[in-house]
Structures are given as structure tokens and as C-alpha cells.
Amino acid sequence: MKKILILGAGTGGTIMANKLRKALDREEWDITIVDKHKTHYYQPGFLFIPFGIYNKQDVIKPKADFIPAGVNIIYSDIDKIVPDNNKVLLEGGKALNYDFLIVATGTRVDPAETPGLKDELWQKEIFDFYTVEGAVALREFFETWQGGRLVMNIAELPFKCPVAPLEFVFLADEYFTKAGIRDKVDITYVTPLPGAFTKPKSTKMLGELLNEKNITVIPDFYLERVDNKEKKIKSYDGQEVPFDVLAIVPVNKGDDMIERSGMGDDLNFIPTDKHTLRSEKYENIFVLGDASNIPTSKAGSVVHFAADVLFDNIQCAIKGRELRAKFDGHANCYIETGFGKGSLIDFNYETEPLPGTYPLPGIGPFGLLQNTKMNHYGKVIFRWIYWHILLKGKELPIENEMTMAGKKR
Amino acid sequence: MTQKTVAGVNLEVTDDGYLVDSSQWTEKIAKEIAKEENIELNDKHFEVIKFIRENADSGLTIRKVGKSGVVDIKGFYDLFPGGPLKMSTKIAGIQKPSSCV
Numbered sequence: 338m339k340k341i342l343i344l345g346a347g348t349g350g351t352i353m354a355n356k357l358r359k360a361l362d363r364e365e366w367d368i369t370i371v372d373k374h375k376t377h378y379y380q381p382g383f384l385f386i387p388f389g390i391y392n393k394q395d396v397i398k399p400k401a402d403f404i405p406a407g408v409n410i411i412y413s414d415i416d417k418i419v420p421d422n423n424k425v426l427l428e429g430g431k432a433l434n435y436d437f438l439i440v441a442t443g444t445r446v447d448p449a450e451t452p453g454l455k456d457e458l459w460q461k462e463i464f465d466f467y468t469v470e471g472a473v474a475l476r477e478f479f480e481t482w483q484g485g486r487l488v489m490n491i492a493e494l495p496f497k498c499p500v501a502p503l504e505f506v507f508l509a510d511e512y513f514t515k516a517g518i519r520d521k522v523d524i525t526y527v528t529p530l531p532g533a534f535t536k537p538k539s540t541k542m543l544g545e546l547l548n549e550k551n552i553t554v555i556p557d558f559y560l561e562r563v564d565n566k567e568k569k570i571k572s573y574d575g576q577e578v579p580f581d582v583l584a585i586v587p588v589n590k591g592d593d594m595i596e597r598s599g600m601g602d603d604l605n606f607i608p609t610d611k612h613t614l615r616s617e618k619y620e621n622i623f624v625l626g627d628a629s630n631i632p633t634s635k636a637g638s639v640v641h642f643a644a645d646v647l648f649d650n651i652q653c654a655i656k657g658r659e660l661r662a663k664f665d666g667h668a669n670c671y672i673e674t675g676f677g678k679g680s681l682i683d684f685n686y687e688t689e690p691l692p693g694t695y696p697l698p699g700i701g702p703f704g705l706l707q708n709t710k711m712n713h714y715g716k717v718i719f720r721w722i723y724w725h726i727l728l729k730g731k732e733l734p735i736e737n738e739m740t741m742a743g744k745k746r
Numbered sequence: 747m748t749q750k751t752v753a754g755v756n757l758e759v760t761d762d763g764y765l766v767d768s769s770q771w772t773e774k775i776a777k778e779i780a781k782e783e784n785i786e787l788n789d790k791h792f793e794v795i796k797f798i799r800e801n802a803d804s805g806l807t808i809r810k811v812g813k814s815g816v817v818d819i820k821g822f823y824d825l826f827p828g829g830p831l832k833m834s835t836k837i838a839g840i841q842k843p844s845s846c847v
């Protein structure tokens with residue numbers, strides 16, 4: 338029996354397990370997937386928890402529900418990969434051998450990387466909403482808050498779902514307006530980027546929207562530390578921003594397991610060929626999703642598109658052929674903008690997010706870089722699509738390659 | 747793209763002033779670009795610039811430079827005030843780093 342081993346049963350690992358099991362002969366190929374958690378988190382749902390739109394039950398399901406029959410699932414912490422021996426060690430010393438390895442261990446937030454962040458105010462007046470615990474704690478805080486300075490800060494680049502902190506401030510604007518205290522809440526968006534977002538057209542559109550909603554942007558702010566006594570965030574070049582409540586995206590890193598394996602860059606992301614999705618160093622190791630260092634967004638939509646490419650290339654690899662499929666970096670992100678509206682960006686390695694329309698047979702069109710009700714529904718139905726179609730590796734009526742149809746330069 | 751004469755050499759630069767061909771770079775050119783940014787280059791600057799040129803293709807970040815052993819992040823800001831990565835890469839004659847998120 339030949340062996341495919343998948344590390345991480347999150348978005349990417351689960352999709353691959355489903356696709357590969359369907360395609361590969363069970364007599365010939367053994368497929369095993371490893372994850373430390375039994376619970377699958379719908380991470381895009383975390384955003385809605387602080388505002389009471391979703392609760393914890395809306396974003397969790399057992400992982401086992403999504404792993405197909407014929408795939409072995411092991412719940413265990415992964416200790417490290419020993420790539421030179423085609424072997425993975427689990428916590429406690431158990432070893433798993435592989436012919437092909439798919440690493441899909443994602444990225445996680447590491448507040449300990451920033452001095453003063455995980456200190457006395459952590460989870461009291463400083464919260465992250467990238468974990469379910471943080472999102473729930475923030476909700477409890479918001480429920481009785483009387484107003485003051487709400488600061489949203491991003492500690493480091495890259496971070497997963499780059500639009501999430503923008504959505505957070507848009508939803509906060511709506512939430513405090515409806516609570517009748519928006520005039521008492523000062524919302525500030527503090528980012529290491531030179532503007533609201535990265536590329537010119539989307540930065541302009543989103544910058545204007547923030548302005549309209551009376552949200553202040555402080556760009557080029559690179560966080561050095563958090564001062565718990567003065568309740569201020571401080572940057573390396575001496576800027577200071579005071580807060581009463583701080584929502585933060587802490588430094589994002591690949592799992593420590595990657596570091597223990599000696600396979601990561603300075604943030605534990607694995608150097609990966611951005612077109613073939615193969616590890617730059619090892620012929621039989623592929624990297625899917627947030628765990629890689631490919632220069633596109635760390636987002637579920639990207640993982641979904643990349644999974645199609647990876648599937649084709651694994652088929653080539655196991656037949657000893659050259660890798661044929663090429664990933665274009667396609668990302669497609671709905672942006673909640675509050676009050677029942679949303680925006681949408683669609684882009685890849687080469688093309689920045691452009692305005693126009695996004696065709697989606699049967700459901701669309703959605704408005705690109707426009708603020709519409711339809712885009713908001715896109716985000717709402719995404720949760721259903723995620724659980725029922727996406728994780729199971731079923732086809733969506735969307736090509737993995739980005740299309741220029743509907744876009745205007 | 748525009749043409750620009752720096753330190754007597756005719757160079758092609760991008761709209762925001764980054765060298766198109768990094769192999770045309772010389773220390774003299776670096777000094778002149780730095781002057782336009784109101785920076786007088788010293789030995790420490792050149793140590794950092796050397797690291798930056800050697801790691802141009804590796805997805806440079808402020809954090810990476812801070813871990814280089816050449817300079818820490820605070821020192822990096824002191825040498826190139828404002829946007830240290832944007833400025834140092836321009837002076838080092840390499841491509842503007844794209845912050846991809």
C-alpha cells in the first residue's frame with residue numbers, strides 16, 4: 338500500500354481528504370489525516386460573535402462529520418516532520434510513514450510575540466477575535482460597554498483573512514449605532530499597511546467607506562508593544578494610540594511544528610512554489626492553504642481554489658509526471674460593511690481587485706468593489722456552502738482560475 | 747517607468763523611484779538616492795543595505811531585517827526613519843517589497 342498523509346484537518350486538509358479518497362483506488366492508496374482537535378471551526382463565523390450575530394454553536398461541528406469513509410483520522414498533536422526519512426512523528430513518539438505528504442496546518446495567532454499583549458488586560462480590555470475564546474469574551478465585554486475609544490490594530494503582516502479587521506470596524510459601527518451609543522464610541526483602525534488595504538483601487542474604495550462611517554485610519558503603524566498601565570499601543574517609531582478597548586490581530590505564525598521540523602521561514606511559513614504548490618525543497622511534500630508562504634491572501638476561498646490545482650498536481654506526481662496545473666493566486670473575499678450590505682473583491686497574483694460585477698451562475702451577479710445588499714447575502718450563504726459543499730470537496734460553479742469577465746480596469 | 751540620471755549614470759526607475767535593474771546599483775547611486783530622502787549613509791547603513799541586497803528575493807519584511815543580526819527593528823527605524831523597508835529597499839536598488847496580505 339502506498340501512503341498519502343495529510344497534516345491538519347482544517348479547511349484545506351478536509352477538502353483534500355474528500356477529493357483524493359474519491360479519486361484514488363482504495364486497494365492501492367492509504368489516506369491518513371491528522372489533527373489535534375476533534376472540533377472543526379468555521380473561522381469566518383468568529384467575526385460575527387462579538388456582535389451577537391452568531392454564537393459559538395453556529396461555528397463548530399465535529400471534524401469526523403466531514404472526513405469520508407476510507408480515510409483514517411488520527412487525533413493527535415504532530416511533533417514534527419522528518420522530511421529526509423519521509424516520516425512524521427506524533428506526540429508520544431508514534432511514527433507515520435508517507436509516500437506523499439500534504440501539509441495543511443494553517444496559521445495561528447501568537448499574542449506572546451508582542452511585549453505587553455498577553456498581560457494583565459488580555460481578555461479583559463484587550464481581545465482577539467481570531468479564536469473562539471477571544472470572540473466570545475469580546476461579546477461579553479461589548480454587551481455592557483458604555484463607550485469610549487475602540488481601537489482595532491493589526492500587529493504584523495501577513496495575517497489571515499486580511500479583510501476581517503475592516504469588517505470588524507464596519508460591524509462595530511452598526512452595532513454601536515443600534516445600541517444608541519455610537520456618539521460615545523470613537524473607532525480607530527490602526528494598520529501597518531500604508532492605507533486601508535494593499536492595492537490602490539480597493540484601498541481607495543474601502544478608505545472612503547471608513548471615512549463615511551466616521552472611522553479614523555492610522556496607517557504605517559508597526560506595533561512594538563502594548564502599555565497596560567497607560568492603555569496605549571506603541572509603534573517602533575514612537576507613535577502612540579490610546580485605547581479603552583483594544584481589538585487586535587496578533588502576530589500570525591505557522592504552527593511551531595513547522596519550526597521543530599526546520600521547514601519554515603521566520604514566521605514558520607513553508608517556502609512553497611506559488612504555482613505548483615509543491616514545497617521548494619522536497620519533491621514529495623505539498624503545502625496547501627495558510628501554512629504556505631505563497632504571496633496571496635490567507636483565506637478559505639484561496640484554499641478552495643488552490644485545492645483544485647493541488648489535486649491535479651498530486652495526480653501527476655503519483656504517476657511520476659511533471660506537475661501540470663498552475664495556481665494563479667485567486668482570492669475571492671466578501672467584505673461585510675454593516676447595515677445589511679457588503680462588498681466583494683476578486684483578485685490573483687497579477688491582477689489587483691478591480692470594480693465591476695462578478696458572475697456566479699444561478700446566484701450572482703455580485704458587485705465588485707461596490708457596497709450592495711446582494712454581497713451581504715453572499716457572505717451569509719457562504720457558511721452554508723462551507724459546511725455542505727466546500728469541505729466535502731464538491732464542485733462549486735466557480736472556476737479556480739480568476740476570470741476578467743465583468744471586471745473594469 | 748522613467749529615465750533618471752543618478753551619480754552620472756542613466757537609470758530606468760519605476761514611478762515611485764525604484765531601480766528597474768538592480769545590477770546597475772553602486773554605492774555612489776545609493777548615496778545619492780539616500781540624499782534625496784535626507785539620509786546621509788554611514789557604515790551601519792551599508793551593512794543593512796548589504797543584507798537587504800543579499801536577501802532581496804526572500805520576501806523581505808521589517809521583522810526579517812530585525813532578526814538579521816545586523817540591526818534590530820528599532821535601530822532599523824533609526825537608520826531609515828518613517829518607512830524603513832520602503833526606504834532601504836529603494837536605496838539598496840532592489841524592487842519595492844509588495845506587502846501582500
Ligand SMILES: Cc1cc2nc3c(=O)[nH]c(=O)nc-3n(C[C@H](O)[C@H](O)[C@H](O)COP(=O)(O)OP(=O)(O)OC[C@H]3O[C@@H](n4cnc5c(N)ncnc54)[C@H](O)[C@@H]3O)c2cc1C
Nearest residue numbers: 345347348349373380381415442443498626627636637638
Ligand atoms: C475571523 C476570521 C474570519 C475569516 N473570514 C474569512 C472569510 O470571510 N472568507 C474566507 O475565505 N476566509 C476567511 N477566513 C480564513 C479561513 O478561515 C482560513 O484561511 C482557512 O480556514 C485556512 O485553511 P487551512 O486549511 O490552511 O488551515 P485551518 O483551517 O486553520 O486548519 C489547520 C488545522 O491544522 C491543525 N493543526 C495545526 N498544527 C497542528 C499540530 N501541530 N498538530 C495537529 N494538528 C495541527 C489545526 O488544529 C487545524 O485544524 C477567516 C479567518 C478568521 C480567523
